[in-house]
Amino acid sequence: MSKQIYGAKEIAGALAIMATDILAADAREPALIGIRRGGLVLSDRLAALIKAKLGRPPAQGVIDINLYRDDWTRARELPKVGKTEIPFRLDDRRVVLVDDVLFTGRTVRAALEALADFGRPARLELAVLVDRGHREMPIHADFAPFRVATGLDELVNVHFAGSEGQSRDEVVVE
Numbered sequence: 001m002s003k004q005i006y007g008a009k010e011i012a013g014a015l016a017i018m019a020t021d022i023l024a025a026d027a028r029e030p031a032l033i034g035i036r037r038g039g040l041v042l043s044d045r046l047a048a049l050i051k052a053k054l055g056r057p058p059a060q061g062v063i064d065i066n067l068y069r070d071d072w073t074r075a076r077e078l079p080k081v082g083k084t085e086i087p088f089r090l091d092d093r094r095v096v097l098v099d100d101v102l103f104t105g106r107t108v109r110a111a112l113e114a115l116a117d118f119g120r121p122a123r124l125e126l127a128v129l130v131d132r133g134h135r136e137m138p139i140h141a142d143f144a145p146f147r148v149a150t151g152l153d154e155l156v157n158v159h160f161a162g163s164e165g166q167s168r169d170e171v172v173v174e
Contacts, residue, residue: 002157002173003172004170004171004172005148005171005172005173006146006171007168008161008169008170011129011169011170011171012169014129014145015045015046015049015129015145016049017145018046018049018127018143018145019046019050019053020053021143022046022096022125022127022143023050023053023054025125025142025143026094026123026125028093028094028122028123029054029058029059030050030058030094030095030096030125031058031059031061031088031090031094031095031096032046032047032050032058032059032060032095032096032098033061033086033095033096033097033098033111034060034061034062034063034098034099035062035065035099035107035111036062036063036064036065036082037082038100038101038158039062039097039099039100041100041160041163042098042099042128043060043062043098044060045160046096046098046127047060059093061084061085061086061087061088062082062083062084062085062086063084063086063097063111063114063115064081064082064083064084064114065107065110065111065113065114066080066081066082067081068110068111068114084114089119090115090118090119090120090121091119091120091121092120093119093121093122094122094123094125095115095121095125096124096125096126096127096142096143097111097112097115097126098126098128099111099126099127099128100128100129100130100158101128101129101130101131101132101156101158102126102128102130102131102135102139102141102144103132103133103134103135103156104134104135104136104137105136105138105139106136106137108126108139109137109139112124125142125143126139126140126141126142126143127141127143127144128141128143129144129145129146129158129171130144130146130148130156130158130171131144131146132147132148132149132150132156133148133149133150134150134152146171148173150173154174155173155174156171156172156173157172157174158170158171159171159172
């Protein structure tokens, strides 16, 4: 059974704070890279808020990490590999990696490995909407407005209106 823990109003407020915090954390303009799937929508939302503050959109890209996962060989099927699009150089840039939920840290580890193929950022930060704990790797989020205590058997899902048939923004625990 799903239980909504955050709705559209809380998510909108959290995103506004995240955008402000990202800009305040470093004088360099951030380049946002969303981890395909959930991180892509979150990255788009943050980019719109940052654009409103800067008067121009930040550099933005998307990365697919499926072939970099440490568990893809255990899957029953071959992974569905999406397109990685990073239309700018990473070298010497401030890069903010964006995902919807931080759990074990394995997705972020895979994204870090994938990003290394594209260059060496001057600074690399992590922004997530929800940090649910249970880390298996020494990875933390620099920006995480929601920290949720969950059991290992629970799932935390972020739904964004207009994405994958969703009608509203919400964070649910299942």
